[in-house]
Amino acid sequence: MSKYLVIYNGSAGNNDNEKIAHHFQRQATAHGDADLLATQSRQEALQAIQKRAKDYDCLVTIGGDGTLNTTCTALLKANVGTTLGIIPGGTVNNFAKALGLPLEADAAIDTILTGTARPVDLGYLPDTGQAIVSSLTIGKLAETAQNVKQSEKKRWGPMIYLFKGFKQLVTNRSYKFRLTVNDQTHVQRAQVILITTTNSVGGFISFNQEASFDDDLLHTFVLRRFTPRKLMNYGRLFIAGKFKNARGVSYFKSTSLTIENLSHRPLHTRIDGDPSVKLPIKVAIRSDFIQVMTPN
Structure with a gap:
């Protein structure tokens, strides 16, 4: 029992x-x-x-x-x-x-x-112990999520994030980051950094066809610059699960990474839709720590 x-x-x-x-x-x-x-x-x-x-x-x-x-x-x-x-x-x-x-x-x-218990990956911040169940966002997507009202989420579901996200991304503001991943350091300006632990973002389960909930990896997308002219192509690739192939998007797979803010204004993260800590952060993956009951 x-x-x-x-x-x-x-x-x-x-x-x-x-x-x-x-x-x-x-x-x-x-x-x-x-x-x-x-x-x-x-x-x-x-x-x-x-x-x-x-x-x-x-x-x-x-x-x-x-x-x-x-x-x-x-x-x-x-x-x-x-x-x-x-x-x-x-x-x-x-x-x-x-x-x-x-x-x-x-x-x-x-x-x-x-059902059957299956092991799943769990992202986390080693410095604070906070879990990352699905995603961590920095930049424009984090600002977008903050501006989505509960009534809008209930009415439109995940589509409201896609609509407001692309609306935000065509603005000019970007941020300067230092990203250390797979023993390499990248310094660049970007509008968004998105880290996921599964194939799904915002309820779109085919967002990243290379990812799964038990692959022992973090999946990081760095979105450098969006323009209105590219908007339709980005939307098509997003829905088709090929967003990492979009021009202006860098994609990394790793078991850990660090992100530092080189901009003048402080930048906070959002984890699983809720406000979280400001940069700098270290992110890691913990495999087989938890299991989830799934259908037989």
Whole structure:
């Protein structure tokens, strides 16, 4: 019999999460025991998960990539590798889509209770211990995500990121970076740096056909300059999964890298859609630290 800890946002306005959590608890009785952990903030969740994770066979998250990031960050800080069950409840659910997980709650619950555990890669920042479940962005894409409203995400889904992202990218502002990857140092100006751990970005699961969630690699895209004339070609390559082939895009595969800001203004990162630390940063990959329940 397994022990499950169900983690969800218990703040006001998240009644659906609570209903799903209790539904999972009832469904799990034939397979084991399930305890519920409703948290009001990221900090509260981090502390509670670090303290309790070692006592359970599987941690079940209800939410999107941000909820997953909080859970994985807590596991890294506690150095507790374990199995995760995912009930997608976010707007984009990028990581769940990359793994081919069901997005509907009942099917997701069935996958957690009867599916197969598969090891997945987990990016992280060694200096802070923060996890990178799906992506880290710097520059224009980070600014774009900050300006996307929750109502727009609900109405348009991942397409809103694509639309607003390209709208931002045709502006002239760029930044100067020093990127050290695969024992080589690159100093250049760029509008965007994007680091991914899977084949999916913003819910587009064919974004990078060379990547997978268990290839032990970070995938880094450096976008130097976008122009309106190139916009249609970039959009076509983005959707076709060949964005790395676009003119003006540098692509690297590595197990770690460092990024330094050589511009005059401070630059912050966004990790899995939420604001994070400012540059400089070191990024690394941790393989086989966690497993995720996937369909048989």
